[in-house]
Amino acid sequence: MMANRVRLAVLVAGVAALALLPFFAEKFTMQMITKIMIMAILAMSLDLLLGYTGLVSFGHAAFYGAAGYALALVTPHDQAANFWTSFPLAIAASALLALAIGFFVVRTRGVYFIMVTLAFAQMLFFVFHDTRIAGGSDGIYIDVRPVARIGGWQPFNLDNFAHVYYLALGLMVLVYVFLRVVLRSPFGHAIVGIRVNEHRMQSLGYPTFRYKLACFVIAGAIAGIAGYLSAIQFGAVNPEMMGWHLSAAVMMMVILGGMGTLVGPAIGAAIWMLLELSFQGLPQAGGVDLGKHWQLFMGAFIVLATLFLPNGLIGIVKLLHRGKEGADD
Amino acid sequence: MTETAAPVLRTRGLARHFGGLAAVKDVSIECRMREVHAVIGPNGAGKTTLINLLSGDLRPSAGSVILGDEDITGLEPHRISKLGVGRSYQKTNVFLPFTAFENCRLAAQSRLKSSMRFFRPALSDQDLNAVAEQALIAVGLDSKGGLAVAALSHGEQRQVEIAMTLATNPRVLLLDEPLAGMGAEESARIVELLKKLASDHAILLVEHDMDAVFAVADVLTVMVNGMVLESGTPEQVRSSRAVQEAYLGTEELLHE
Secondary structure (H helix, E strand, O other), X not given: OHHHHHHHHHHHHHHHHHHHHHHOOOHHHHHHHHHHHHHHHHHHHHHHHHHHHOOOOOOOHHHHHHXXXXXXXHOOOOOOOEHHHHHHHHHHHHHHHHHHHHHHHOOOOHHHXXXXXXXXXXXXXXXXXXXXXXXXXXXXXXXXXXXXXXXXXXXXXXXXXXHHHHHHHHHHHHHHHHHHHHHHOHXXXXXXXXXXXXXXXXXXXXXXXXXXXXXXXXXXXXXXXXXXXXXXXXXXXXXXXXXXXXXXXXXXXXXXXXXXXXXXXXXXXXXXXXXXXXXXXXXXXXXXXXXXXXXXXXXXXXXXXXXXXXXXXXXXXXXXXXXXXXXOO | OHHXXXXXXXXXXXXXXXXXXXXXXXXXXXXXXXXXXXXEOOOOOOHHHHHHXXXXXXXXXXXXXXXXXXXOOOOOHHHHHHOOEEEEOXXXXXXXXXXXXXXXXXXXXXXXXXXXXXXXXXXXXXXHHHXXXXXXXXXXXXXXXXXXXXXXXXXXXXXXXXXXXXXXXXXXXXXXXXXXXXOHHHHHHHHHHHHHHOOOOEEEEEOOOHHHHHHHOOEEEEEEOOXXXXXXXXXXXXXXXXXXXXXXXXXXXXXX
């Protein structure tokens, strides 16, 4: 109970800090943090599969990309789409795609699940990469960002980077609260049971296929929220949004942050993006452009983190906490 | 009561092959309400396979399983469970990281009408909590409900295994060696529990502890090499020549 209250206090303080940041920070910083919050939403959605249900999805970027493309495709040429219709539509596109793919992949287990989720996502990647449906390998621009008008009133303007920042923050908090509520529900308890012992869940009377499929769809829909936000922020979409590089990066964020904790993956997203940025900014040394080889440093970091932090970054907090109170909650 | 007359669960010519090996061959048995039907036999006789066929963990190669008037042959385990057939496992099959209480609560939760509830906190359902608590009391584990099952002794884990099965509120209980690995005191308690459960359940009991078997069984079936060798009241089986000849290893036990 005590630990829960501390956790809540830390989270509220964190959100308050993020809410106040625009009064001090520059545009570049805010755009970077917007990107991080979008990745945090994506990482939390994958955590529902990876950390809670035990489904190691290696194709999660597909649902992120699908929502982005959905927005791009419903945006008329030289005109703005309506936020209030395009946003739910983009989420629905991701959810439907997750339902269709999930219907096949959720039947498989372990390493086969990893393989088929990757395969489906790559198929989708190449559909957008190699056909002219949506600009091929270059992707397409969203010429005008969606407009969020209700009658004559416009609560926010997506051309304003500060508004996009607050939209991402609001949605990130909403997604976190939604997932916490779901995880506390009978459904949430059931999916964790499936991760721990699916066989026993079945013999207790749980149709585990349906539960796993529902999880896959929820996670896909939330990934869609992130994809839509990303398309708004950059004003463009491209096939890389669906590629396995992103799927792998999100998986790393979840694992580095700490699977099955929600907050961990969000922190993992922040660390990942900041490390990427700082490694890319490394100077020349001895005639070698270190920044160009940032992935080498990223790799070294991953190796060290997995060696020394098997429970992710959030594991450090738990260790400290246990040391102080002698028991966990 | 008509319930006692008609078998609630029966099989007809049930068989299961693994490649060329027939683990269960032409087994026809019946379980009635308020009756304990014990199945005994040497290791490899096909007792666990039989339970797996009844619970849906395995699909029969031939034959049928009838629950009440319904043919449930080959149904998935979760459907058979929902129809009121609960099983326990010989090899403890529980949620080790969860508390004993949560193991039972999760079992009770499976009986909710709507299987998908997303927004109400799971632990706020007092009916489910009460069912879980009752199941723990029944097996004598209520004082350890708050402990992770992984931290319990082997015998206590076996008790959780049975409590979970009870928490799904089944009509038919399929118990696969419930006493295996329990101490004398725990065993005695479970034997008493079985007697009590027999008053309003149909129980199929696979068990190696012959004292327990003869203490609770109303009907006794002896299996050897996947087939039913003899079936009847414990007295009939005791005096069966076929059983005495084929089942040498436990002859002494049978005549105790």
